[in-house]
Every structure is written in structure tokens, then in C-alpha cells.
Amino acid sequence: MIAEIGHFALVLALCVALVQATLPLIGAARGHAGWMALAGPAALAQLGLIGLAFAALMHAYIVSDFSLLNVAQNSHSTKPLLYKISGVWGNHEGSMLLWVTILALFGAAVAACGHSLPPALKARVLAVQAMIGLGFLLFILVTSDPFLRLDPAPLNGNDLNPMLQDPGLAFHPPFLYLGYVGFSMAFSFAVAALIEGRVDPAWARWVRPWTLAAWSALTAGIALGSWWAYYTLGWGGWWFWDPVENASLMPWLAGTALLHSSIVVEKRDALKSWTILLAILTFSLSLMGTFLVRSGILSSVHAFAVDPARGVFILALLSVAIGGSLLLYALRAPALKAGGLFAPVSREGALVINNLLLASATATVLIGTLYPLFLDVLNAGKVSVGPPFFNATFVPLMIPMVAAMVVGPLLPWKRADLAGALTRLALAGALTLLVVLIACWQRGGPSAMALAGIALAAWAVFGALAEWAGRIGLFRLPAAESLARARALPRAAWGMTFAHAGLGVAIAGMVGASAWVDERILTARPGDVIPLAGYSLSFESVGEATGPNYTARRGRFTVSRDGHVLGILEPEQRHYTVTGMDLTHAAIRTSATDDLYLALGDGDGSGALTLRLYHHPLVPWLWFGGLMMVAGGLLSLSDRRLRIGAPATRLRAQAAATA
Amino acid sequence: MTPRKLLYLLPLLAFGALTAWFAAGLGRDPHLLPSALIDKPVPQFELPPLPGYAHGLNTADLASGEPQLLNVFASWCLPCRAEQPVLLRLAREQGVAMRGLDYRDRPEDAVAWLATAGNPFRSIGADTENRVAIDFGVYGAPESFIIDGQGRIRYKHVGPLTPEDVRQTILPLLASLKGR
Numbered sequence: 001m002i003a004e005i006g007h008f009a010l011v012l013a014l015c016v017a018l019v020q021a022t023l024p025l026i027g028a029a030r031g032h033a034g035w036m037a038l039a040g041p042a043a044l045a046q047l048g049l050i051g052l053a054f055a056a057l058m059h060a061y062i063v064s065d066f067s068l069l070n071v072a073q074n075s076h077s078t079k080p081l082l083y084k085i086s087g088v089w090g091n092h093e094g095s096m097l098l099w100v101t102i103l104a105l106f107g108a109a110v111a112a113c114g115h116s117l118p119p120a121l122k123a124r125v126l127a128v129q130a131m132i133g134l135g136f137l138l139f140i141l142v143t144s145d146p147f148l149r150l151d152p153a154p155l156n157g158n159d160l161n162p163m164l165q166d167p168g169l170a171f172h173p174p175f176l177y178l179g180y181v182g183f184s185m186a187f188s189f190a191v192a193a194l195i196e197g198r199v200d201p202a203w204a205r206w207v208r209p210w211t212l213a214a215w216s217a218l219t220a221g222i223a224l225g226s227w228w229a230y231y232t233l234g235w236g237g238w239w240f241w242d243p244v245e246n247a248s249l250m251p252w253l254a255g256t257a258l259l260h261s262s263i264v265v266e267k268r269d270a271l272k273s274w275t276i277l278l279a280i281l282t283f284s285l286s287l288m289g290t291f292l293v294r295s296g297i298l299s300s301v302h303a304f305a306v307d308p309a310r311g312v313f314i315l316a317l318l319s320v321a322i323g324g325s326l327l328l329y330a331l332r333a334p335a336l337k338a339g340g341l342f343a344p345v346s347r348e349g350a351l352v353i354n355n356l357l358l359a360s361a362t363a364t365v366l367i368g369t370l371y372p373l374f375l376d377v378l379n380a381g382k383v384s385v386g387p388p389f390f391n392a393t394f395v396p397l398m399i400p401m402v403a404a405m406v407v408g409p410l411l412p413w414k415r416a417d418l419a420g421a422l423t424r425l426a427l428a429g430a431l432t433l434l435v436v437l438i439a440c441w442q443r444g445g446p447s448a449m450a451l452a453g454i455a456l457a458a459w460a461v462f463g464a465l466a467e468w469a470g471r472i473g474l475f476r477l478p479a480a481e482s483l484a485r486a487r488a489l490p491r492a493a494w495g496m497t498f499a500h501a502g503l504g505v506a507i508a509g510m511v512g513a514s515a516w517v518d519e520r521i522l523t524a525r526p527g528d529v530i531p532l533a534g535y536s537l538s539f540e541s542v543g544e545a546t547g548p549n550y551t552a553r554r555g556r557f558t559v560s561r562d563g564h565v566l567g568i569l570e571p572e573q574r575h576y577t578v579t580g581m582d583l584t585h586a587a588i589r590t591s592a593t594d595d596l597y598l599a600l601g602d603g604d605g606s607g608a609l610t611l612r613l614y615h616h617p618l619v620p621w622l623w624f625g626g627l628m629m630v631a632g633g634l635l636s637l638s639d640r641r642l643r644i645g646a647p648a649t650r651l652r653a654q655a656a657a658t659a
Numbered sequence: 660m661t662p663r664k665l666l667y668l669l670p671l672l673a674f675g676a677l678t679a680w681f682a683a684g685l686g687r688d689p690h691l692l693p694s695a696l697i698d699k700p701v702p703q704f705e706l707p708p709l710p711g712y713a714h715g716l717n718t719a720d721l722a723s724g725e726p727q728l729l730n731v732f733a734s735w736c737l738p739c740r741a742e743q744p745v746l747l748r749l750a751r752e753q754g755v756a757m758r759g760l761d762y763r764d765r766p767e768d769a770v771a772w773l774a775t776a777g778n779p780f781r782s783i784g785a786d787t788e789n790r791v792a793i794d795f796g797v798y799g800a801p802e803s804f805i806i807d808g809q810g811r812i813r814y815k816h817v818g819p820l821t822p823e824d825v826r827q828t829i830l831p832l833l834a835s836l837k838g839r
Contacts, residue, residue, distance in 0.1 A: 229737075240735050243799060277670060284674075319678050326671035334664045370677075387763075521771060573775065583740075584775045601774045612771050 003068055006056025007147040013049035013104070014137040016042050020130035024123035028195075036119050039126035040111040046133060047108035054088075054101045057146050061088050067153035070094060070146045075157040076578050078549045079165070086170035093146035095173060099290060100136045102174075102181040106210070107133070110185065117206060124192035125185075132184055135317045143310045158578070165549075168228030175221030176248055180286035182214020183255055187283035190276045191325050194332040199276060204266035207279070209642045211262060215255045216633030222248050223626030230513075230619070231588055231597075238513055238622060241390045246369040247289035250362050254282040257358035260351050268348055268413060269339035274355070276333060284322040285362070291318070343415040350408030357401040364393045402456045402507070405500055406463025410470070424470055428462035443516065450515035453507055460504025468497045495636025499629045506625025512594075512618025519615070525608040533615035535561050535596060537569070542609065550574040552585070555600050555609065559589055571600040595619045696812050701729075701804075702794035706784025709766045709773075716758055716784025722810025726836035727756040728829070729804040730780070731792060733764040734772035736800040742819035743776045749825060750779035755833060759783035762792050762800045805829065807836045 020042035027035025057070070061084045066072040074091045075084055089098040107129045114122050140146070189207040193199045225248070230238040239245060258278040264271040291314050342348040368389050406428070410421040435458035436451060443450075469475070471493065472485040518533045529538045537557045545554040552572040559566045569587035576583065586599040594617045601610030701721045708715040721727060730746060732739040749755045759780035761769045766785045773783075786792050795804065796815075805814040814832055816824060 242736075273667070281670070315678065322674055323671065323678065326674050330664075330668040330671045333667045521767065599771075599775075601771060610771075610774055 002056050002059055003065070003147045003149070006053040007145070009049045009052040009056070010137060010141060010147075013046050013053070013100075014134065014141065016045050016049065017130045017134040017137060020046065021127050021134050025127040025195075028120040028123045028127075031120075033119065036123035039123045039130075042130070043104075043107040043111035043126050046130070047104040050097075050101050050104040050137075054097055057094060057097060058085065058088050061085065064157065065153075066155070066157050067150055068146075069148040069150045072150055072154050072157045076549065077156055078578070080548050082167065082170055083165045089173050089177075093140070093144045095177075096136065096140050096144050097146055098174065099177055099181060100133060100140065102177050103129070103133050103136065103184060106181060106185050110210075114206075121189075121192055121196065121203075121206075124195055125188045128188035128191045129184065132188070132321065135321065139310075139313055139317060143313055156578075166228060166232060168224055168231070172221055172224045172228060175217050175224055177221075177290075179214050179216075179218025179221050179248075179255075180251060180290055182210060182217055183251060183258075183279075183283045183286045185210035185214065186255075186258060186279040187325070190279035191328060193276060194325075194328045197332055197335055199265065199272040199336055201266045201269055204262045204275070205641065208262060208266065209637055211255065211259055211279075212633050212637045212642075215252075215259055216630050216637065218248070218252050218255060219626060219633065220630045222252060223623055223630070226626075227623050231586060238510075238619075241368070241387050243369050246365050250365050250369075251282055251285040251289055253358050253362040253365065254278060254285050257355045257362070258282050260354050260358075264348050264351050265339075268342065270342065270348060271352070271355075272336050272339060273329075273333040276336070277329060278355075278359075280322070280325045280329060281362075284318075284325075285366075287318055287321060340414070342413070345411065345418050346416045347408065347411045347413045349416075350404060350411050353404050354401065354408065357397050357404075361394055361397045361401070364397065365390070368393070399452065399456060402460050402503065405503070406459055406467075409467045409496060409500075425463060425466055428459065428466040431462045432458040447515060450511050453511035453515070457504045457508035457511065460507065461501045464497050464501035464504065467500075468493075490639055490641070492636045492639040492641070495632040495634075495639070497632070498635055499632025502625045502628025502630075502632055504625070505621050505628060509618050509620070509622025509625055513616060513622060516617045517614060518617075520613045521610070522613070523608045523610050530611070530613065532596070532613050533594075533617075535559055535566075535615070537596075537598070537613070539611075545572065547574065549578060550576045553600065557587075557598060559596060569596070569598050571598045573600045590620050592620070593617060696796055697815065698811055698813065700809075700811050701806060702791065704784075704791045704794065706760075706786055706791055709761060709770050709783055709785050711770055712783060714782035716760065716782055718810065720758060720782060721806050722808070723756075724808045725756055726808055726813075726833050727758055727806050728833070729758045729760060729795075729806055731760045731762045731795070731797050731800050731802045731804075733762045733800045734768040735764065736762075738819040739801045740776065742801050743779075745820050745822060745825060746779040747777050749820075749829070753830065755829075756781060760792060760795070760797075761785050761787075762797060763787075763789045803829075805832055805836070 020039055023035050024039035024042075026032070027038065057068075059065075060068045060071050061075055062081070064071065064075060064077045064084070066075075070091060070093050071087075074094075075087045079087070087094070089095045107126060110117075110122070110125060110129070114125075117125070186207050189203065189210070193203055225245070226238045229240070258275065261271050261275045261278055265275050406425065407418075407421055410424055411418070432455055436455050439451065439454045471489060472482045474482050477485070520530070520532060522530065524530060524539050526539050526541050529536055531537075537559055540556040540558055542553060542555045545552045552574040554570055554572045557569040557571075559569055567589055569589055571587040572585040574583045574585050584599050584601075586597055588598070589596040594615060597612075597614035597616060599612040601612060701718055703718050705717040706715045714720075721729065728749070730742075732742075746757065750757050757780050759778075759782070761783055764785075764787065766787060769783075769785070784791065795802075801819055803816040803820055804812050805816075807813050813836065814828070816829070820829065
């Protein structure tokens with residue numbers, strides 16, 4: 001019964017979306033205040049209805065209602081509660097429901113928080129948002145109904161793939177979707193602005209919180225996914241240029257570009273039509289990302305057309321959404337008024353470089369991901385595009401991007417003095433050189449690629465710190481005044497420092513993970529002591545262990561360094577009883593500067609076990625850097641100017657500046 | 660239209676081309692792709708074994724007189740792990756002759772992975788350079804090919820094999836090839 005209520009709520013939500021997508025738009029065009037005001041309550045009603053449907057499916061999973069096909073296929077009564085819950089979005093139908101739930105959440109947030117928005121803009125934004133919802137609700141109800149019943153109901157379910165029964169993966173899809181769907185707000189604002197034919201700094205400020213929230217969530221989602229891949233697959237790999245991963249990287253790159261170009265719109269009233277285009281492209285890539293991984297996690301590009309009915313529907317949905325908005329762009333964008341002028345060497349110029357490089361990087365990944373499919377359609381044979389392609393194309397684009405990222409914030413708007421900015425970076429440059437020398441000395445002449453990576457990482461971190469120190473006058477002014485300045489620094493400035501430095505920290509982790517790994521594969525028996533990179537591991541014992549839905553063989557190792565015991569590692573080899581799958585559960589000891597990674601293999605019959613041991617220097621920095629970037633995004637999100645309406649003085653100052 | 664206005668039309672045109680391409684691809688059954696390879700003999704190749712294994716894989720191995728299943732896998736490939744129990748059951752319970760193509764992988768990783776996940780293959784070719792996979796038209800792992808006794812590709816499955824795929828397609832096809 002509860003499932004039927006959920007299904008019915010979805011149908012109702014579809015009806016509400018239909019109203020919300022049309023009437024407010026007409027109202028905005030004719031100046032009908034009542035029709036415009038309809039959008040707000042409609043958006044809230046949508047959240048209520050879709051939320052109800054989501055809760056109904058969640059309930060079915062929690063109580064293990066196997067009369068639902070979706071639950072029977074993806075759950076099992078012995079599964080731990082966390083994975084019963086995450087099982088809701090661990091499959092295609094449920095993940096689509098999560099998608100529209102988040103979409104409704106964003107729509108309702110605009111309805112509830114957008115008091116400062118002009119009524120016509122608000123009505124149009126919510127109407128566009130409802131159009132997206134309309135498409136997705138139709139898709140769910142027509143091709144992917146999660147509430148299908150099964151008669152007779154089976155006694156138990158098929159269980160969720162054990163690979164997906166993992167805390168990292170339980171939260172990976174929701175974050176990813178928060179990011180993908182969050183960019184729908186930027187899209188809706190862009191389309192609404194095109195309909196109105198006006199983009200101004202106030203518009204940029206209204207969009208910014210949504211873009212920032214989406215970007216932060218997507219960053220967190222990608223980092224979680226990569227972390228999960230690292231500790232589950234665990235060959236020291238954290239990124240494989242798999243189509244599924246690329247699908248999430250593309251909107252991230254485009255979204256990062258959008259985040260930066262919208263600053264120019266906000267501060268200088270320039271780059272308007274480009275920013276609008278970026279907003280449309282970012283969400284288009286998000287849509288593509290959703291569908292490339294549309295069955296949750298496991299399928300990749302192949303899945304795009306595995307089911308012809310869904311494939312046709314998806315293609316139609318993409319054509320209408322992306323094609324429609326690009327057509328609107330072609331018609332309306334030329335009419336947008338061009339804004340302030342600027343010299344090539346200026347803050348704007350630096351942000352344009354950032355945008356060009358990020359856009360090229362996005363195009364590179366897009367080509368690398370889709371090219372094989374193109375050739376296939378042409379019957380021109382198949383090629384495989386792998387890491388060598390991306391290393392040769394993507395990495396060279398990122399090097400100047402990071403190098404310029406440090407200089408950009410030091411350049412003033414309109415016209416800048418590059419030499420002056422570089423002088424202020426002299427100390428950062430010297431420290432970078434020092435780090436490179438230390439790396440050379442420590443690692444004994446590492447590869448050029450690793451050195452370039454370390455140099456970039458250090459440059460990004462020290463550069464961000466130099467910019468921050470310059471702002472607060474560190475060592476130049478009395479300490480008390482510096483402190484006062486640091487306190488008065490806008491949160492957005494803090495956010496930038498965190499995010500830029502975080503990227504540097506993450507790059508250092510990437511270098512450590514790809515260039516400096518130490519690994520050993522050996523057989524050992526209890527009592528053996530194994531040395532690795534200064535650590536020593538003593539194999540204490542091996543025994544049986546039981547989990548809620550698996551049995552395991554568990555090894556016990558003591559880690560010590562210079563005679564001090566540091567901790568215990570207990571790697572497992574698990575056998576999941578329902579699915580019959582065997583999985584290695586590695587044990588990882590993380591310190592501030594390295595990871596010790598231990599996985600258990602098969603026995604040889606005589607009591608000895610195969611062991612895989614890794615020492616990964618700097619790897620924890622990869623996730624820590626990602627965390628810093630997310631923190632930067634959230635800090636910037638909490639900036640005062642985004643919470644409070646546009647200060648009138650700034651607008652006047654801007655008008656004076658452009659006049 | 661002025662040239663400047665045409666510039667704004669560019670994104671739409673690019674997207675239109677992209678959509679047309681996808682639409683062309685949609686009409687095809689991806690399980691049968693690429694049609695060019697179906698019923699053709701397998702490409703000529705010779706691959707070394709993984710370290711510690713006695714046999715690699717070559718063209719002659721795939722034309723041994725009995726139908727076989729060639730599975731493209733990699734240690735880093737997540738769906739391959741999901742598929743592994745299905746492959747193991749196929750090999751152990753159904754006695755299907757299976758060969759493996761280790762795709763874009765570090766051989767040591769593949770060895771370690773097979774040691775923990777189980778090895779359903781009679782022999783495995785280490786395609787570290789990704790040469791042979793290209794000849795087979797592999798886009799991603801996992802993919803499975805059914806090859807008849809004469810070494811011709813009869814069927815291609817893209818993505819992980821599920822128990823249903825095995826029941827409905829793979830086993831009947833293997834049986835019919837065997838009966839011939």
C-alpha cells in the first residue's frame with residue numbers, strides 16, 4: 001500500500017510540474033503577478049510529493065518488502081541497515097528517484113530562500129526547473145518505475161552487489177547527484193536570463209550560491225568515489241580514465257570554469273554570453289554524466305543504449321533540454337549587452353585563460369570518452385582511448401592552468417602589472433624551488449613528470465599562501481593589525497585560498513600515488529616479520545571471522561617502526577554468502593604523510609598466505625586536498641554578500657567604473 | 660544573419676551533430692557491435708602469459724575445435740569483479756572453455772587479483788599494450804566473445820555477464836555451436 005502511495009505521489013508530482021512549467025512562464029511574459037507567484041508553492045508541493053515517493057521506496061527497503069521488484073533485486077533481509085538505505089540508490093530506478101528528489105529539493109530551496117529575486121526571474125527559473133523535473137518524472141514513470149510489484153513475492157532478495165556495500169560508496173552517488181542536479185540551478189537561471197534578455201552583476205550573484213553548492217558537492221562526490229576505488233580496488237590506483245569517471249569529471253571541469261567566469265560577470269559585468277553558455281554546457285554534461293552511469297554505478301558507456309526504449313527516451317530528453325537551451329542561446333545571446341573592457345594582462349585576462357584551459361580540458365575528456373563511440377558509428381573500426389591519451393593531452397593543459405591560477409588572484413581588475421605580481425610571488429617561487437630540491441634529494445632524481453607535479457603542487461600551495469599573506473599584510477604590518485585584517489577578510493577570499501591551496505595539496509598526493517609507490521608481493525606465515533619502507537610488519541595470526549552477511553579469513557599484523565608499535569592491521573578475505581562473491585578487504589594504516597596498505601591473498605595449502613603490501617607516500621593528501629577544496633567552496637558559500645542582497649554602493653561604484 | 664550571430668549558433672550546430680551521431684548509434688544493438696566482426700575469424704595475434712602462468716594466448720588457441728568464451732577483463736575494472744562469480748560458475752559447473760584477455764592492465768595486478776578472485780580461464784593473454792583489444796574492437800572491460808570451433812567470432816556481449824545472460828543467451832548459443 002505504501003508503495004502505491006509513493007507511485008501515486010510521483011504521478012501527482014508530474015501534474016504539479018506540468019503546471020509549474022507553464023503558468024508562471026506565461027505569467028512572467030504577461031506581467032500576471034498571481035500566475036508568477038504560483039511557481040513558489042508549486043515547487044514546495046513538488047518537494048513534498050517527490051519526497052513522499054522517495055520515503056515510500058526507502059521504507060520498502062528498510063522493512064525488506066520483497067514484493068517490490070526493485071527491492072527484491074537489490075536487497076536482502078540480512079544486509080546491514082546502512083546498505084539497505086544506500087541500496088535505494090544503488091540501482092537504476094532508485095537512483096533516478098534520488099535525482100528528482102534532489103531536483104525538487106533545489107527547486108524548493110529557491111522558492112523558500114529567493115526572497116530577493118525579482119518575481120519574474122524567480123517565476124522563470126522555477127518554470128525551467130519544473131521542465132527538467134517534468135522530463136525526469138516522465139522518464140521514471142514510463143521506463144523506470146521503482147514501484148513495480150512482484151507476484152508472488154520471493155522469500156528473500158538477491159542482495160546488493162557486495163562491492164557496493166561500502167560506506168564510501170553509500171554516500172558517493174548522493175554527493176555526485178547533489179553536484180549534477182545543483183548545476184541545474186545555474187542552467188535554469190541561465191535560461192531564465194536568456195528569456196528575459198538580461199544578464200547583470202545581480203544575476204551573477206543570485207546564481208553563485210547554487211553553483212558553489214553544486215561544485216562543492218560534486219568535488220566531494222568525486223573525491224569519495226576516487227577514495228573508494230583506491231581502497232577497494234587498491235592497486236594504488238585512484239583514477240583510471242574510465243568512461244564512468246570521466247562522466248563526472250567533465251561537469252566538474254566545466255563547473256569550475258563557470259564558477260570563475262561568473263566572478264567576472266559579478267565584478268566587471270563582462271563575459272556574459274560566455275558565462276551563460278558555460279552554465280548550459282555544465283548542466284548538459286551533468287545530464288550526460290547521469291545517463292552514462294544511469295544504472296547507479298556498475299554500467300558504463302555501454303549501458304547508454306542497452307535498453308532501446310530507455311535509450312530513445314534519454315536521447316529525446318537530452319535533445320530537448322540541451323538543444324532547446326542552445327537554440328534559445330543562439331537566438332537571444334547576441335542581444336546581450338557587452339560589458340566592461342579589459343587589457344589582456346588583468347584579473348579578467350587571467351580568468352579568461354583559466355576558462356580557456358578548463359574548457360579545452362573538458363573538450364579533451366569529452367573527445368577521449370566519446371571518440372571510440374563515434375568511430376564505431378562510422379564503422380571505422382574501434383580504438384581504445386586510455387591513460388596515455390589523457391596523459392598526453394589533459395596533463396599539459398593542467399600545468400599552465402595551475403601555474404596561472406597562482407598569478408591570477410594577484411592581478412588587479414582591468415589592467416595589471418605582471419612583473420609586479422611576480423615580484424610578490426618571489427618568496428613562493430623560492431620555496432617551490434626548495435621543495436623540488438628536497439624531493440630530488442629524498443627520491444634520488446625522480447622522473448621529470450613527478451618533479452613537474454611536485455613543483456606545481458608547491459607553487460599552488462605557497463602561491464595561495466602568498467596571496468593570503470599579502471592581503472592581510474602578514475609580516476608587513478603589526479601582528480595585531482594583520483589579525484584584524486584576517487578577521488575582516490571576506491569568506492569568499494578565505495574560500496579561494498583554501499580551494500587553490502587544496503588543489504596543490506591534492507596534486508602532491510597524485511604525484512605520490514603515481515610515482516613513488518613501493519610495493520611487495522610475497523608469501524608469509526604467522527611469525528614472519530616483513531620490512532617495508534622503514535616500517536616492519538609482524539604477522540601475528542590468521543583466523544576465521546563472521547560478519548552480518550559474510551564469512552571471512554582475517555589476518556592480524558602488528559605495525560612498528562624503530563621498535564615502537566604503531567598499530568594493528570587486520571586485512572580480510574570475505575565471502576558473501578548470498579551472492580557467493582569473494583572480496584578482499586584491505587587494511588590501511590594512514591598517517592599524515594603516507595599509507596600502509598595490506599591485502600590478503602590465497603593460501604598455498606601449507607599455512608603460508610600471499611600478501612600484497614604497498615607503501616603509498618603522500619596519498620592521504622589526495623583526499624585531504626579534496627576536502628580543502630570542498631571546505632573552500634563552503635566557506636565561499638557562506639560569504640556575506642551571498643546571504644544579504646546586493647549592496648547598492650557596489651552597483652553604483654560599478655556603474656561609475658564602467659562609465 | 661551577421662557573422663557574429665552565426666558564432667552563437669555554433670554550440671547548437673555542434674550539439675546537433677553530436678545528437679545525430681548518438682541517434683545513429685542507438686539504432687544498433689550494442690550487444691552485437693561491431694557487426695563487422697561477427698562471423699569473421701578472430702584477428703591474428705600472439706600474447707605472452709601473465710607472470711607465473713605457463714600459457715599465453717594466440718589465434719590458434721581460439722580455433723581449437725570446440726566453442727569457447729573469450730573474456731576481456733582487468734584488475735582495475737569494477738564490473739569485472741561483479742562478473743567473476745558468473746564466469747567461475749560457467750567454467751566449473753558448465754565446463755565452458757574460457758580464455759581471458761587481460762586488458763590495459765599491469766600483469767602483476769592481474770595475477771594478484773586472480774589469486775584472490777579465482778581464475779576461470781584455461782589461459783590468459785596479457786594485453787598490456789592494448790594492441791589485441793583494439794583488433795577485437797573492445798571499448799571497455801568487461802566484454803565477452805563467443806568463438807566457434809573454427810575460430811570465428813559468433814557473438815559479442817558488452818558489459819558484465821549476468822546469470823540471466825548466461826541462461827538465455829550464452830549457454831544456448833554454446834550448445835548450438837557444439838551440436839554443429
